[in-house]
Amino acid sequence: MTPAPRRGRRPGDPGETRRAILDAARDEFAASAYDGATIRAIAERAGVDPALVHHHFGTKEELFVAAHDVEAIPASVAAAMAAGRGTPGERLARAYLGAMEANPNVEGLLRSAATNEHARALLRDFMQRTVFDAYQDRIGGEDARLRMGLAAAQMLGVLFLRRFVGLDALAHADLEDIVERVAPVLDLHLGDVRLG
Amino acid sequence: MTPAPRRGRRPGDPGETRRAILDAARDEFAASAYDGATIRAIAERAGVDPALVHHHFGTKEELFVAAHDVEAIPASVAAAMAAGRGTPGERLARAYLGAMEANPNVEGLLRSAATNEHARALLRDFMQRTVFDAYQDRIGGEDARLRMGLAAAQMLGVLFLRRFVGLDALAHADLEDIVERVAPVLDLHLGDVRLG
DNA sequence: CCTGGAATTCAACATGCGTTGAATACTAGC
DNA sequence: GCTAGTATTCAACGCATGTTGAATTCCAGG
Known part of the structure; x- marks a missing residue:
């Protein structure tokens, strides 16, 4: 009708x-x-x-x-991080993993980056200019960007296996459970981050 | 002509x-x-x-x-791991990251898993049945599969950022350099693995 | 109230895709 | 050496896609 x-x-x-x-x-x-x-x-x-x-x-x-106007994301993530509890790694993990799961933008961008040249460029610029540049001077050492890349890789790999591949162990796990286990990895890669 | x-x-x-x-x-x-x-x-x-x-x-x-007949991969990886040097994490990292970079199979499977349902199922089964099942009893604890998933996520995320996204910090880094930094993460996730 | 522009649908286009069936050239078994 | 089968190309079908141009309806400014 x-x-x-x-x-x-x-x-x-x-x-x-x-x-x-x-x-x-x-x-x-x-x-x-x-x-x-x-x-x-x-x-x-x-x-x-x-x-x-x-x-x-x-x-x-x-x-x-x-x-995929991703410019708005960092602010909300920063807020979640400032309000968070625990070690830097724990707060990073909770904020970023949470944001990635909640935001269809991110999922679309990641899924597309695996295949499409334009999406790839968009994601690369977003990570390098918007995320990495913001943390650059809060993380010591000359290899800071490499270490940030490895930290990002850990979180991104989780999302990949959890949402795209649907790997049982990760897909059915509680997110907070994953946060607890990812946190020490971030601390290991990044050393002492000064948040906020 | x-x-x-x-x-x-x-x-x-x-x-x-x-x-x-x-x-x-x-x-x-x-x-x-x-x-x-x-x-x-x-x-x-x-x-x-x-x-x-x-x-x-x-x-x-x-x-x-x-x-994408992936059945042949585990054997060659196992050989590389047995012949490898260093901690379990180091040997795992070197063998798997090396295999992923050398084998177009893996790259195709991963790229496709982000978009295609069939590829997703193929990759999921490969990881769960062929990889995880093989390590299951060599890794202690009830949450063994979750921890293996997290270890896999770290390596897979590296490949994703390095090859698909082309993130500078990872794309231009030496693989052995990455191995050294990924290794402690694997050791952290997996605890004491008995290889071989 | 009239008129220019914006929003919206319809119908069609060109293109590229996976796939199929027929036609031709070679090989193996009798 | 014939004959059944396989390997190979050619031409085409049917379909889905991104995109476009014309037609229609509403809105805003004079």
């Missing part, structure tokens, strides 16, 4: 439609990665014609970039 | 063509992952018509499975 969708502009705020498309794109990219996600599927999820997606966001790559 | 390829069977061993196709498939899957790799590209890489790929290996999924 859904009334046949008619042509032409609708009454109401077009900004809402824009947001709906962005949300749909985030979810679809997270579920199927860049190459697997189709404009048609995103449009359907948003209850909209595929052509409208192009009208608002241009090409598929531009939509991907628009949907 | 390449002679126009003529129709019909060629003189010589057809097994060689089969092998060429398998090699091409491995490389192409490693470079572009399951969804990105096309039968046409594989065929071209092997210097062969796309239809021949189907004739020999059936559907694309069947080709993927045939190209």
Whole structure:
């Protein structure tokens, strides 16, 4: 009994439609990665014609970039870290693993980075410029970036096996349980981090 | 001046063509992952018509499975580990990281597991049945599988950032350098492993 | 109230994909 | 040496995809 969708502009705020498309794109990219996600599927999820997606966001790559505005993430992670309890490693692990699991952005970006050149560049720049640069001077030593990379690798590998591969041992484990075990690794890699 | 390829069977061993196709498939899957790799590209890489790929290996999924016969990997890894030097963690790290970097199989499987359901199942089964089961009783404790998962996550995350994302700090680092830093993490996760 | 522009759908396009069936060339068993 | 089967290419089908242009409906400014 859904009334046949008619042509032409609708009454109401077009900004809402824009947001709906962005949300749909985030979810679809997270579920199927860049190459697997189709404009048609995103449009359907948003209850909209595929052509409208192009009208608002241009090409598929531009939509991907628009949907993965990662600049907002670091602030929320920093807040979670400042409010956290335990050793630096524990607070880092809880904040980052939590953020990665909660944010479809991150899942979409990671899934796509494994296959798509553009997503790869986006993730690389995000990690290097937005994350690593921010911690650079709070971590001693000349090999600071290598050690940050290894710490990131531990957390990212967990996400990979937990969400993408679905490895039983990790997929069914409690996140706090994992945090407890990942924390000492971060402390080992990073040494004494001064947070905040 | 390449002679126009003529129709019909060629003189010589057809097994060689089969092998060429398998090699091409491995490389192409490693470079572009399951969804990105096309039968046409594989065929071209092997210097062969796309239809021949189907004739020999059936559907694309069947080709993927045939190209990723991972059963042979554990044996070579075990050998590298037995001959290795250093702590258990060091030997594990060197053997597995080395094998992952040397084997296009692994790269293709990992890249594809991020997006494709079938590859995911293949990798999951490989890790659980072929790797984890083999170490199960050599590692103490009830949470052995969780700890193995975390150890695997550290190594896998390194590969992900190094090869897929191309994170500078890891991509340009010497592998032996990484081995030295990953080793204590494995020892931390796994405790005292009895190798061999 | 009228008019220019923005939002929205529809229909279609070109392209690339996995796959198939027929046609041809070689090989092995009788 | 014939004959059944296999290896190989060619041409094509059917489908899904990203993208575009025209048609229609609403909104905002004069």
